[in-house]
Amino acid sequence: MDRFRICGGKPLHGTVRISGAKNSALPAMAAALLTAEPVTLRNMPMVRDIVTMGRLLAFMSATVSTAEIPATTYVIESKTLNDAVAPYELVKTMRASILTLGPAIARSGVAHVSLPGGCAIGARPVDLHLSALEKMGAHITTEHGYIQARVPDGGRLKGAHIVFEKITVTGTENILMAATLANGETILENAAREPEVTDLVHLLRKMGADIHGDDTSTLRIRGVAKLHGADHTIIADRIEAGTFLIAGAITQGALTITECVPEHLVALVTRLEKAGVRIETADATSLRVHNGRRLVGSDVITEEYPGFATDMQAQYMALATQAEGTSVITETIFENRFLHASEMMRMGANISIDGRKAVVRGPAKLSGTTVQASDLRASAGLVLAALVAEGETNIERVYHIDRGYERIVEKLCSVGAQIERVHGTGA
Numbered sequence: 256m257d258r259f260r261i262c263g264g265k266p267l268h269g270t271v272r273i274s275g276a277k278n279s280a281l282p283a284m285a286a287a288l289l290t291a292e293p294v295t296l297r298n299m300p301m302v303r304d305i306v307t308m309g310r311l312l313a314f315m316s317a318t319v320s321t322a323e324i325p326a327t328t329y330v331i332e333s334k335t336l337n338d339a340v341a342p343y344e345l346v347k348t349m350r351a352s353i354l355t356l357g358p359a360i361a362r363s364g365v366a367h368v369s370l371p372g373g374c375a376i377g378a379r380p381v382d383l384h385l386s387a388l389e390k391m392g393a394h395i396t397t398e399h400g401y402i403q404a405r406v407p408d409g410g411r412l413k414g415a416h417i418v419f420e421k422i423t424v425t426g427t428e429n430i431l432m433a434a435t436l437a438n439g440e441t442i443l444e445n446a447a448r449e450p451e452v453t454d455l456v457h458l459l460r461k462m463g464a465d466i467h468g469d470d471t472s473t474l475r476i477r478g479v480a481k482l483h484g485a486d487h488t489i490i491a492d493r494i495e496a497g498t499f500l501i502a503g504a505i506t507q508g509a510l511t512i513t514e515c516v517p518e519h520l521v522a523l524v525t526r527l528e529k530a531g532v533r534i535e536t537a538d539a540t541s542l543r544v545h546n547g548r549r550l551v552g553s554d555v556i557t558e559e560y561p562g563f564a565t566d567m568q569a570q571y572m573a574l575a576t577q578a579e580g581t582s583v584i585t586e587t588i589f590e591n592r593f594l595h596a597s598e599m600m601r602m603g604a605n606i607s608i609d610g611r612k613a614v615v616r617g618p619a620k621l622s623g624t625t626v627q628a629s630d631l632r633a634s635a636g637l638v639l640a641a642l643v644a645e646g647e648t649n650i651e652r653v654y655h656i657d658r659g660y661e662r663i664v665e666k667l668c669s670v671g672a673q674i675e676r677v678h679g680t681g682a
Contacts, residue, residue: 292484357433414439552580569636
C-alpha cells in the first residue's frame, strides 16, 4: 500500500485552488439515473470515490464518459437500468453508493443495492432512508447484505409527509431524488441543510424537478412525469478548503485559498479566529490565512450545517495540539470518530478521550513517527500534524485520503511542504 513521507517544520506559502466537492459530485452522479438523457457535470474532483461511483453507474448500464483530460467533466447517460443492481464488490469502500437506491426505485420501480461500506467512523444506519421509502409505497427487505426495494405492481412511488428522526445528509438526498418522480407531493421535514444538498436541488431543478425550500429544513417536492438532461457545475469542496486553511495556520505560513465559497466556511472561520488564526476574505471566491500570532486553545462542538462540520474535526484536533491551553472537542455526529487521536498521541500530542469528548492540551512538541490512517478525514488530520512534527512522519493506508482529496501531495508540494508518496505493494 502507498504511504506518505512527510518532513515537518516547513511554513506553507502560496496559492491553492480548491477542487469540486466530492460530497456534491457523488449525489449528482446518482441523480443522472433519474433520466434517460445525458447529464453533464463539470468541476468534478479527481478522487477515488468518483471513479468508484462511475464504475457503479456503468455496471447499472449507464454510459459514463469524460469529456476532457484531466477528467473534470463527466457526461452520464442512463438510457436503461439493468435491474438497478449495485453489487457489494463495487460499493464496499464507499458509503455514497446508497445514493443509487432512491433514483433507481423511482425510475424503474425496483432496486437491489448492497449495504454500503466506507470509513470506519461509527454506525451510519440507512434505516432512515428505508423507512422513508416505505412511507412512499416501497416494499423493502434486507437479505444477505443487500437491500431489495420494489414498488408493488410495477407502479410509481407516491408522495408522503416524512419527518426524519435525526438529520441525515444522504437520507435527505436519497429521498429528495426519489420524490422527484413520485406521484403527488412529498414533504421532507428535519432535512439536512448542507450546501451539497442545495447543490443537488439546483441540479434536479435544472433537470425539470419541482422543488421548493432551498437552504431550509423543510423541502417540498412535487413529482413530475419525467426528468431531462442538464448541464451543471459542482460547487467547491468546503472541507478541502478548510483543510488548507488549517494547513496555513498550523505551519505559521501564508496561504491563499482560491475557487472556494467563503459563506460555506463561516462556522470554521469563526472558530479558527477564536483560536488566534488570522483569516481575510481576499475576494468573493478566495480566503487568505496568514498566521504570525500564537494559537490559543478553543473549544468546538461538531454539528450539522451551518454548525462546525464533523468532517473538520480531525484537522482541528491537529491545530489544537499546537495551541496554548486546553481545547475540548465534542463530537456529536459520529460515535467513533476519534481514532486519529491515538495516532497523534504517538507523535507526542497530549490528548485524553472521554466518550464523545477529546481534551487537547498544548502546545505539544510533535515528533515524526509511523502512523496509520483510519478514515478519510483522519488522514487529513495526520497530514496536518506531520507538517509541524519534527523529523520524518510516515502515514500508512493513505488510500483513505485518495477517496476525497484531489492531488493533495502535489498541492502541498506546490506551497512548500516536503511530502512525497511512496508506492508500496500488497493489499
